[in-house]
Amino acid sequence: MKFGFDIDDTLINLRGYAFTVYNKKLNKNLAMDIFEALKTVEIHEPFGLTNAEGKEMWNTLREEIYFSDCPPYPDAVETLQELKEQGHEIYYITARPGEHGERTMNWMKKQGFPVDGDKFYCGMKDHEKVKIIEELGLDFYFDDKPGVLDTLSSGSLRVVVRDQSYNRHLQGERLSHWKEMKTFLSSK
Numbered sequence: 001m002k003f004g005f006d007i008d009d010t011l012i013n014l015r016g017y018a019f020t021v022y023n024k025k026l027n028k029n030l031a032m033d034i035f036e037a038l039k040t041v042e043i044h045e046p047f048g049l050t051n052a053e054g055k056e057m058w059n060t061l062r063e064e065i066y067f068s069d070c071p072p073y074p075d076a077v078e079t080l081q082e083l084k085e086q087g088h089e090i091y092y093i094t095a096r097p098g099e100h101g102e103r104t105m106n107w108m109k110k111q112g113f114p115v116d117g118d119k120f121y122c123g124m125k126d127h128e129k130v131k132i133i134e135e136l137g138l139d140f141y142f143d144d145k146p147g148v149l150d151t152l153s154s155g156s157l158r159v160v161v162r163d164q165s166y167n168r169h170l171q172g173e174r175l176s177h178w179k180e181m182k183t184f185l186s187s188k
C-alpha cells in the first residue's frame with residue numbers, strides 16, 4: 001500500500017522543539033503544559049509576541065528549528081521502517097519552503113526515516129497538498145494541520161489526523177502515538 005506522511009508535527013515534534021528554542025532565545029521559562037494547551041499551530045502567543053513578531057521570530061530561527069536537534073516522535077522512525085520492510089511505499093509531503101527540500105530530506109534520512117528521493121515532495125502550499133496526494137493515489141495520508149486536513153476528502157484515501165491540541169475539533173480517524181499504528185492497521 002501507499003502511505004503518505006506530512007513531516008512537521010506529524011512525524012517530528014517541530015513545534016515542541018521550537019517552543020524550547022523560543023524559551024531559550026527570549027530568556028523565558030514557559031512550561032510545556034502551556035504549549036500542550038495551545039489551540040493554534042503557531043506558538044508565539046504565550047511569549048507575548050504579535051502575529052508579525054511571531055512570524056519574524058519563526059523565520060529568523062527557522063534554520064535552527066529545522067536542522068538541529070528536533071526529535072522525531074517516539075516510535076515514528078521504527079513504525080515507518082517497519083512499513084517499508086513490509087513492502088509498503090512511503091511518501092513524504094511537506095509544505096516546508098522548497099529551498100529547504102534537499103536538506104530536509106537528508107535530515108530525515110539521518111534521523112533514520114526510510115526515504116526514497118523520488119517519493120519526497122516539498123515546497124507546495126498547504127492547500128496544494130491535496131493535488132499531489134490525489135495524483136499519487138495514496139491509500140493512507142497522515143497530517144496534523146487543520147488547513148490541510150480540511151482540503152482532503154476521503155474517497156478511497158484514508159485521511160488520518162495526527163492528534164494535536166489544535167486539531168481536536170476535526171472529525172475522522174485519529175492517531176495519538178505512532179505505536180498505535182499496528183492496532184490501527186489491523187483494525188482496517
Ligand SMILES: [Mg+2]
Binds near residue numbers: 008
Ligand atoms: Mg504538519
